[in-house]
Amino acid sequence: MVQDLKGNIRVYCRIRPAFDAEAKTIVDFIGEDGSLVVIDPLKPWKDGRKIFDFNRVFGSSATQEDVFRDTKPLVRSVMDGYNVCIFAYGQTGSGKTYTMSGPGGDSTKKFGINQLALNALFLLSDERKDIMSYKIHVQMVKIYNEQIRDLLADDPLLTKYPFISEVTGDGLKEAQHINKSLSCLGDVITALAQKNSHIPYRNSKLTLLLQNSLGGHAKMLMFAHVSPEGDSFGETISTLKFAQRVSSVELGAARLNKESVEVLELKAEIETLKKALANKEALTPQTNKPKEASRTPFQKPKATAELQEGYDVTKLYDQAGNDSFMKTPPSPPFAFRSQDTPQTPASGLKYQQPPRSPTSGFKSQQPPRSPTSGFKSQQAPQSPTSALKSCNAPRSPTSAAIKSQVVKTTYNRTRISSLQLPKTPEPLITSISENKAGMQSNRTILSEFQNPLTSSTHGKGSQIRRLLRTIGKLINGSDRKNQQKRTGAAAPLSPFSCQNEEKSSTASNARTLRRQSLTGIPLPTMSRRSSLGGGSVPDSCK
Numbered sequence: 363m364v365q366d367l368k369g370n371i372r373v374y375c376r377i378r379p380a381f382d383a384e385a386k387t388i389v390d391f392i393g394e395d396g397s398l399v400v401i402d403p404l405k406p407w408k409d410g411r412k413i414f415d416f417n418r419v420f421g422s423s424a425t426q427e428d429v430f431r432d433t434k435p436l437v438r439s440v441m442d443g444y445n446v447c448i449f450a451y452g453q454t455g456s457g458k459t460y461t462m463s464g465p466g467g468d469s470t471k472k473f474g475i476n477q478l479a480l481n482a483l484f485l486l487s488d489e490r491k492d493i494m495s496y497k498i499h500v501q502m503v504k505i506y507n508e509q510i511r512d513l514l515a516d517d518p519l520l521t522k523y524p525f526i527s528e529v530t531g532d533g534l535k536e537a538q539h540i541n542k543s544l545s546c547l548g549d550v551i552t553a554l555a556q557k558n559s560h561i562p563y564r565n566s567k568l569t570l571l572l573q574n575s576l577g578g579h580a581k582m583l584m585f586a587h588v589s590p591e592g593d594s595f596g597e598t599i600s601t602l603k604f605a606q607r608v609s610s611v612e613l614g615a616a617r618l619n620k621e622s623v624e625v626l627e628l629k630a631e632i633e634t635l636k637k638a639l640a641n642k643e644a645l646t647p648q649t650n651k652p653k654e655a656s657r658t659p660f661q662k663p664k665a666t667a668e669l670q671e672g673y674d675v676t677k678l679y680d681q682a683g684n685d686s687f688m689k690t691p692p693s694p695p696f697a698f699r700s701q702d703t704p705q706t707p708a709s710g711l712k713y714q715q716p717p718r719s720p721t722s723g724f725k726s727q728q729p730p731r732s733p734t735s736g737f738k739s740q741q742a743p744q745s746p747t748s749a750l751k752s753c754n755a756p757r758s759p760t761s762a763a764i765k766s767q768v769v770k771t772t773y774n775r776t777r778i779s780s781l782q783l784p785k786t787p788e789p790l791i792t793s794i795s796e797n798k799a800g801m802q803s804n805r806t807i808l809s810e811f812q813n814p815l816t817s818s819t820h821g822k823g824s825q826i827r828r829l830l831r832t833i834g835k836l837i838n839g840s841d842r843k844n845q846q847k848r849t850g851a852a853a854p855l856s857p858f859s860c861q862n863e864e865k866s867s868t869a870s871n872a873r874t875l876r877r878q879s880l881t882g883i884p885l886p887t888m889s890r891r892s893s894l895g896g897g898s899v900p901d902s903c904k
């Protein structure tokens with residue numbers, strides 16, 4: 363907890379076993395609390411003792427498993443939405459490769475952090491497969507002479523580089539670049555430690571590459587490797603001092619890619635609300651249920667079909683209380699485009715209703731829709747203003763609203779083609795569940811590529827939140843609304859009465875339709891005109 367408050371740079375120190383087991387090492391003391399005391403072989407008395415503090419210190423007897431045990435929680439936090447960076451630092455021959463790649467061999471005991479971390483990610487992914495779908499991408503690059511090379515590229519020429527790990531000519535150049543990288547890393551760490559406004563990430567490819575993992579938005583683990591031999595003391599002290607500096611950097615709490623977790627939580631909430639809604643639905647008397655063949659567009663199963671076919675119903679239902687709802691036609695970018703979810707001929711809002719006037723929106727078997735319409739196929743509204751006017755019987759705006767949100771959330775999801783859907787709201791929720799993977803895939807891509815998709819995931823979170831609010835309103839307000847519906851006359855609904863009246867009338871219309879959707883009972887004398895407010899439509903608004 364203290365660490366989280368302090369920041370998210372952790373420093374583990376690992377001491378390689380001495381090559382000569384008989385030789386005296388510079389390690390004087392290793393504390394459980396992460397303290398390390400080294401002693402200068404040239405000053406074996408008190409002044410020669412240097413004390414350092416890290417998060418953990420692994421002595422020469424520590425195994426790969428020991429090291430990974432303390433690394434695993436960090437690795438797992440990737441799956442919870444954090445960017446995590448683990449890197450090894452230290453003089454040549456101090457054990458960096460051993461820790462990160464392992465000594466080699468098939469046994470997991472020989473695995474390094476890289477393999478163990480991937481194993482952990484795959485295991486976790488498997489454990490959560492019922493609730494989450496992860497995509498894991500692996501990239502391997504080498505920074506050589508300030509050139510980044512993709513080591514997993516198909517073209518070997520791209521991966522080939524001269525090994526020269528002599529210090530002349532190109533080797534000298536290489537050494538200079540390595541020094542530059544490390545020096546830049548040091549500069550970045552110093553700037554972070556000093557809380558400078560400018561952090562010089564761009565000074566080297568290494569820091570540029572690690573930018574997202576060195577800043578305050580990520581969790582970082584540094585393995586500081588040291589050799590225990592006396593003749594490495596100078597390098598060891600240098601490494602330990604740098605590691606101490608890194609450890610002193612206080613970045614503040616890492617910023618979780620919280621949208622991902624939010625999505626998880628919201629999904630759990632959806633599950634709860636789903637049950638509550640289903641219960642409510644079960645308690646609500648279902649009367650005047652039309653036959654399947656003559657089902658009106660206000661019935662939930664139809665709306666469900668619309669959802670599952672990927673219709674853009676949001677502008678028609680979800681925003682029923684919004685001015686623009688009646689005025690603005692669904693815009694193409696918002697509409698569920700055919701290439702994303704192609705609809706089948708059987709899909710759509712086939713209301714089986716007789717043709718209506720040109721102001722009617724949901725005409726069954728209506729030919730070509732307006733290009734601006736979010737509705738697809740035959741049922742597209744003929745005009746932007748015709749969305750609710752066309753309703754002979756109350757549509758189920760609430761279920762449509764729920765669905766429309768899901769449509770947006772699951773924009774890239776696989777289309778569900780069947781139109782033979784049950785009449786309860788469960789299919790709605792089912793469609794949510796079926797699209798879990800989609801919601802989380804973005805979330806997974808976000809872990810992989812870090813920042814770029816955050817806003818996308820955030821959008822899904824807020825969409826789901828809106829959806830939850832809608833469901834919550836349905837559950838909490840249904841009784842009251844039903845009561846109102848039974849006792850009161852329908853509120854004047856006049857979406858075509860222009861500016862001043864339009865908002866309230868549209869909202870009333872939405873409430874009315876929601877009441878209807880909850881109960882499934884058509885409102886008395888719910889003609890098209892009465893559902894819109896009973897007044898004639900002014901010419902100016904037609």
Ligand SMILES: Nc1ncnc2c1ncn2[C@@H]1O[C@H](COP(=O)(O)OP(=O)(O)OP(=O)(O)O)[C@@H](O)[C@H]1O
Nearest residue numbers: 377378379452453454455456457458459460461465
């Ligand atoms: N914890 C360890 N236990 C046993 N052997 C180790 C350990 N760490 C390192 N070694 C051995 O020490 C030698 C040097 O280790 P390694 O190659 O990992 O160092 P390095 O820091 O990667 O070196 P370089 O920077 O030169 O690549 C190797 O033979 C390795 O097997």
